[in-house]
Amino acid sequence: MSLRNAVLAALINREASGYELAKQFHVSVANFWTATSQQLYRELDKMETDGLLSARVVAQERRPDKRLFSLTEAGRAALTDFTRQDPRPTTVRDELLVQIEALAHADVASVRSSIESRIASSGRRLESYEQRLAEILNGRTEEEFLATGNRIGPYLTLQRGIIFERENLTWGRLALTVLSRRFPTSG
Amino acid sequence: MSLRNAVLAALINREASGYELAKQFHVSVANFWTATSQQLYRELDKMETDGLLSARVVAQERRPDKRLFSLTEAGRAALTDFTRQDPRPTTVRDELLVQIEALAHADVASVRSSIESRIASSGRRLESYEQRLAEILNGRTEEEFLATGNRIGPYLTLQRGIIFERENLTWGRLALTVLSRRFPTSG
DNA sequence: CGCCGATACTAAACTTGTTGCATAGGTGCT
DNA sequence: AGCACCTATGCAACAAGTTTAGTATCGGCG
Numbered sequence: 001m002s003l004r005n006a007v008l009a010a011l012i013n014r015e016a017s018g019y020e021l022a023k024q025f026h027v028s029v030a031n032f033w034t035a036t037s038q039q040l041y042r043e044l045d046k047m048e049t050d051g052l053l054s055a056r057v058v059a060q061e062r063r064p065d066k067r068l069f070s071l072t073e074a075g076r077a078a079l080t081d082f083t084r085q086d087p088r089p090t091t092v093r094d095e096l097l098v099q100i101e102a103l104a105h106a107d108v109a110s111v112r113s114s115i116e117s118r119i120a121s122s123g124r125r126l127e128s129y130e131q132r133l134a135e136i137l138n139g140r141t142e143e144e145f146l147a148t149g150n151r152i153g154p155y156l157t158l159q160r161g162i163i164f165e166r167e168n169l170t171w172g173r174l175a176l177t178v179l180s181r182r183f184p185t186s187g
Numbered sequence: 188m189s190l191r192n193a194v195l196a197a198l199i200n201r202e203a204s205g206y207e208l209a210k211q212f213h214v215s216v217a218n219f220w221t222a223t224s225q226q227l228y229r230e231l232d233k234m235e236t237d238g239l240l241s242a243r244v245v246a247q248e249r250r251p252d253k254r255l256f257s258l259t260e261a262g263r264a265a266l267t268d269f270t271r272q273d274p275r276p277t278t279v280r281d282e283l284l285v286q287i288e289a290l291a292h293a294d295v296a297s298v299r300s301s302i303e304s305r306i307a308s309s310g311r312r313l314e315s316y317e318q319r320l321a322e323i324l325n326g327r328t329e330e331e332f333l334a335t336g337n338r339i340g341p342y343l344t345l346q347r348g349i350i351f352e353r354e355n356l357t358w359g360r361l362a363l364t365v366l367s368r369r370f371p372t373s374g
Numbered sequence: 375c376g377c378c379g380a381t382a383c384t385a386a387a388c389t390t391g392t393t394g395c396a397t398a399g400g401t402g403c404t
Numbered sequence: 405a406g407c408a409c410c411t412a413t414g415c416a417a418c419a420a421g422t423t424t425a426g427t428a429t430c431g432g433c434g
Contacts, residue, residue, distance in 0.1 A: 005285050010288075012291055017382075019382050032279055032288070038422075038423085039421060039422085041384070060381090063381060076292050079289050080293060082285075082286065087281075087301050088282050089308070091280045092278075094219040094220070094274075094277045095189065095274035096277070097347060098220060098269075099270045101344045102340060106270035107271045110270055121276070152365060152369055155365075156290070164351075164354070167350045174346065178343060181333065190390080190391090204411095206413075222391085226391060251413070254412090
């Protein structure tokens with residue numbers, strides 16, 4: 001039932017196909033929720049059945065048809081309802097941190113290169129979030145935007161994502177420094 | 188299979204009962220993995236069957252017996268093996284951020300109080316992480332510890348948790364400021 | 375000309391994770 | 405005396421999420 005709310009939130013500003021949502025749930029939305037395309041298609045069908053979404057089929061040239069989903073009144077009401085509930089505590093799952101916790105029994109070279117990959121992917125994420133932030137600000141300063149802008153919600157969640165990825169970079173560099181000091185590469 | 192690795196990592200330094208692990212998976216380990224007690228008991232049984240853990244029953248006075256689990260050689264080997272694998276990307280699930288993303292259709296008063304709860308719980312977490320950090324440092328400066336200490340892994344994962352909760356506090360206060368500005372409380 | 379990758383979706387099997395209930399004595403508060 | 409909460413585990417049912425496969429068309433690359 002939680003994915004459902006994330007989908008409702010993702011459809012506030014524009015209609016989208018399952019395919020588009022799947023991509024989004026791997027980039028921007030990934031900041032606070034993730035889902036595979038299979039989960040999404042299944043959930044979208046159920047949500048349509050439950051009257052939270054309406055779908056329209058759009059025929060395309062040289063492409064399969066797509067179904068664009070948008071919120072119904074019931075969908076918007078369900079969303080408001082959800083914002084009244086107590087949110088569950090954040091859950092984080094990070095296999096890299098499990099590997100680090102297990103450092104005493106780890107293959108250090110392998111862990112080191114996993115940290116490097118993490119730094120790289122956080123860098124890419126950070127770039128894409130910052131680009132999306134620039135789109136939301138749309139030329140205004142943060143000051144101007146906060147006084148008058150109308151996408152405050154997405155602005156705040158993006159800020160959280162940006163902070164998170166920046167701290168991933170800082171932490172990753174710290175971890176590499178510590179490792180190179182305590183487990184020097186031979187040579 | 189992922190919970191399994193988190194359990195192995197949690198048992199590196201000491202044996203523990205299912206009950207103790209369950210508590211730990213709600214405090215320190217919660218930093219990078221979470222699990223309910225039911226999940227743990229089921230997984231511990233399977234891991235014992237698979238030879239990764241050995242259990243010994245300890246009779247107690249005025250308490251039910253408990254089973255203390257510890258790593259076997261096969262368990263340690265499985266852990267090392269896991270550190271050689273590519274860690275999956277971090278997944279974050281945060282209902283509060285979903286509610287914020289939906290701000291345009293939200294019950295703002297309710298969301299505001301959810302942010303306040305989040306600030307409170309992040310504060311509590313931060314305190315308990317900092318206490319655990321002090322235990323690990325055990326009187327040494329970070330400099331001394333990093334040069335000679337032997338629980339580098341837990342130190343690094345704790346650092347990540349501390350940073351995360353600090354940023355939760357910073358972000359929460361930002362969010363409250365923005366909300367009070369754009370949705371002033373009547374009166 | 376054959377292969378890869380993107381678009382767009384569907385289906386089914388499988389693994390994980392959550393919730394509710396049950397057992398059973400102990401401690402601590404009012 | 406009664407209630408809530410802690411220790412310590414287990415089972416069953418259900419909800420949620422993952423994996424693996426498949427359909428079909430197009431554009432670009434070498």
